[in-house]
Amino acid sequence: MTGPLLLDRDAYLQLVAHSYDGLPLEACGLLAAEPATGRVSRCYPTENEAASARIYTVPSKAMLLADRDAEERGLVLAGVFHSHTHTTAYPSPTDVAQAPDPAWHYVLVGLGEGAPVVRSYRIVGVTVEEEPIVLV
Amino acid sequence: MPAVRLPTVLRSHAGGAAVVVAEGETVADVLSWLEATYPGMAGQLRAPxxxxxxxxNVYVDDDDVRYLDGLATKVGEGTEVTILPAVAGG
Incomplete structure (x- = not known):
């Protein structure tokens, strides 16, 4: 196992809330971390431009604004989260094929099993490895 | 000459630099310059x-070039070109 993902409690609550707000569609957003510690301290919920229950797209403009805001705060974009509305919190083949950065955290919020299930992964090439999440 | 902000995933190809000063008059020129200067970026910026x-995603100042003139979008002194991953999945 890699990681763990150090995730601020507020960011965690925000990404779970945004996942519910997005129903019945998939919801998504970006995560920013402190470069020195890797601690994810900021969550940027975004629209799902794909407006779909099966796929998501972070709007291009939202990506730019999040990147700039993170930089101003001395943070770096370090991951993305999205919900799976009817399935488990595991990366789909589409998620793996389109994962942009092997250093990123890929956080999945599974809403298909009653209570939300939040898990984090590293995706390097076609290899998916779960990492533990530590709320801080 | 335009400044180019690189995404973290490409910085290792540029010696860790977050921003490089490129040459060229259009976005296409800038991408060609990056590929020629940092061979590790070849194949990561453009499709065949x-x-x-x-x-x-490639931006000139505040706009995605898809909403400007695409790779023909002009750049120059004081222009900031930003390259970021397009984030999507299923």
């Missing part, structure tokens, strides 16, 4: 057809 890779 020459258009920007669909997993990459």
């Amino acid at each position: 057809g020459g258009e920007a890779h669909r997993f990459v």
Whole structure:
């Protein structure tokens, strides 16, 4: 196992809330971390431009604004989260094929099993490895 | 000459630099300059057809070039070109 993902409690609550707000569609957003510690301290919920229950797209403009805001705060974009509305919190083949950065955290919020299930992964090439999440 | 902000995933190809000063008069020139200067970026910026890779967003100042003139968008002194991953999945 890699990681763990150090995730601020507020960011965690925000990404779970945004996942519910997005129903019945998939919801998504970006995560920013402190470069020195890797601690994810900021969550940027975004629209799902794909407006779909099966796929998501972070709007291009939202990506730019999040990147700039993170930089101003001395943070770096370090991951993305999205919900799976009817399935488990595991990366789909589409998620793996389109994962942009092997250093990123890929956080999945599974809403298909009653209570939300939040898990984090590293995706390097076609290899998916779960990492533990530590709320801080 | 335009400044180019690189995404973290490409910085290792540029010696860790977050921003590099490129040469060229259009976005296409800038991408060619990056590929020639940092061979590790070749294949990561453009699809075989020459258009920007669909997993990459390229911006000139505040706008995605898809909403400007694409790779023909002009750049110059004081222009900031930003390259970021296009984030999507299923």
